[in-house]
Amino acid sequence: MTIPELSHAIQSLGLMTYIRESGYTYPMIMSTHLACIGVFGGFILLTDLRLLGWALTDIPISTVINGLRVWKRVGFCIMFTMGFLLGTSEMDKYYANPYFQTKMLLLVTVAVHAIVFKPQVYDHPEWLDKAPRTPGVAKVAAICSLLIWIAIPCMGRMIAYYEPPKAQQVLSTEGDARNYSVHVSPTEAQERRLRISSDGRG
Amino acid sequence: MLIENPLNSSELAFPILECFHIVGFAISVGTIWLVDFRLLGFGMLRESPSQLAKDTFFWTLGGLILMLFSGLMLFSSGPEDYYLNYAFDFKMLFFVSGIIFNYTVHRRTVQSDAPGGGKLVACISIGLWSLVIFGGIFIGFLNSTLDIHHI
Numbered sequence: 001m002t003i004p005e006l007s008h009a010i011q012s013l014g015l016m017t018y019i020r021e022s023g024y025t026y027p028m029i030m031s032t033h034l035a036c037i038g039v040f041g042g043f044i045l046l047t048d049l050r051l052l053g054w055a056l057t058d059i060p061i062s063t064v065i066n067g068l069r070v071w072k073r074v075g076f077c078i079m080f081t082m083g084f085l086l087g088t089s090e091m092d093k094y095y096a097n098p099y100f101q102t103k104m105l106l107l108v109t110v111a112v113h114a115i116v117f118k119p120q121v122y123d124h125p126e127w128l129d130k131a132p133r134t135p136g137v138a139k140v141a142a143i144c145s146l147l148i149w150i151a152i153p154c155m156g157r158m159i160a161y162y163e164p165p166k167a168q169q170v171l172s173t174e175g176d177a178r179n180y181s182v183h184v185s186p187t188e189a190q191e192r193r194l195r196i197s198s199d200g201r202g
Numbered sequence: 203m204l205i206e207n208p209l210n211s212s213e214l215a216f217p218i219l220e221c222f223h224i225v226g227f228a229i230s231v232g233t234i235w236l237v238d239f240r241l242l243g244f245g246m247l248r249e250s251p252s253q254l255a256k257d258t259f260f261w262t263l264g265g266l267i268l269m270l271f272s273g274l275m276l277f278s279s280g281p282e283d284y285y286l287n288y289a290f291d292f293k294m295l296f297f298v299s300g301i302i303f304n305y306t307v308h309r310r311t312v313q314s315d316a317p318g319g320g321k322l323v324a325c326i327s328i329g330l331w332s333l334v335i336f337g338g339i340f341i342g343f344l345n346s347t348l349d350i351h352h353i
Contacts, residue, residue, distance in 0.1 A: 027343040034338075034339060035332050038235060046258075058256075063246055063248045068236075071245060154224070154225075
C-alpha cells in the first residue's frame with residue numbers, strides 16, 4: 001500500500017468522511033482546536049516567559065509549573081484529538097503538504113524536548129526557585145519551547161494556503177479494475193478567490 | 203478609484219499576518235483565561251487572582267494590541283468579504299463585549315479578591331472569548347451575504 005492509497009483509505013473511514021462532508025462539523029472542530037491553543041498555547045508561552053524571567057516574575061517558578069501542568073495536559077489532549085480529526089479527514093490533501101509535514105516533524109521535536117528537558121527542568125521546579133539565578137538549562141528549555149510552539153500554529157495556518165502542483169490526481173491499483181479518483185478539494189486561498197468570483201451564495 | 207492594497211500583492215502576506223494574529227490571541231486570551239481559571243479555583247492556587255491579573259496585565263494588553271492590529275490589516279485585505287459575513291458581525295459583537303467586559307466587570311471582580319466570588323464572571327469571560335474564536339473560524343466557512351463584485 002502506497003502513501004497516497006493509505007491516506008485515501010484513512011480519509012474514507014466513516015467518521016472522517018462525515019467530518020469532511022458535513023458543513024459545520026469541520027469548522028466546529030477547528031474552532032475547538034483553536035480555543036485549546038488559547039488554553040494550552042497561552043499557558044505554555046507563560047511558563048516559558050516565566051523561566052526566561054520576562055513575565056510573572058513575582059510568582060515562584062514552581063508555582064507556575066506545578067499550577068499549570070494539569071491544564072496544559074488537558075489542553076494538549078483536546079487539541080491533539082481535534083487536530084487528529086481535522087488532519088485525518090483531509091488526509092489526501094495533507095500528506096504531501098510540506099507545511100503539514102513540517103508541523104508533524106515539529107510535534108516530534110516536542111517529544112524530544114520533553115525527553116531532554118523534563119527530568120532537569122519541569123519535574124523539579126523547586127530546585128529552580130532555590131537557585132540565585134535561573135539556571136541556563138531552564139532558559140535553553142524555554143527558548144526551544146517558545147520557538148517550537150510558535151512555529152507549530154504558524155505551520156498549521158500555512159497548511160491551508162499550500163497549493164499542490166496538480167489539482168487532480170488519479171490512482172490506479174494493481175489487480176483491481178476500479179480506478180480510485182482522488183479528488184483534491186480547493187485550498188482555503190483558492191476558496192477565497194472562488195467565493196469572490198461566484199455569486200456569493202454558495 | 204482603485205487603490206491596490208500592498209497586502210494583496212503577495213500570496214504570503216495574508217497567512218503570515220494570520221500567524222501574528224494567532225500568537226497575539228494565544229498570549230492575550232491565554233493570560234485572561236489564566237486569571238479566569240484562578241477565579242474558578244483551578245491552576246495557580248497559591249497566588250490570588252489580583253496578583254495574577256497584575257502580573258499578566260501588560261502581556262494581556264500587548265497580546266490584544268498585536269491581535270487587533272494584525273486583525274485590522276487582515277480586514278483591510280478585503281473589507282467587503284468581512285462586513286457582509288454574518289460570522290464576522292458575530293465575532294465583532296463578542297470581541298467588543300469581551301474587551302469592555304474584561305476592563306470593567308472582570309477587572310473589578312478580580313481586584314476585589316472576594317473568596318469564592320467571581321465564578322460567574324470567569325465563565326462569562328471564557329464564554330465571550332470562545333465565541334470570538336468560533337466566529338473567527340466561521341468567517342472562512344460562510345459566504346458573504348451579498349457579492350459586491352457583481353453589483
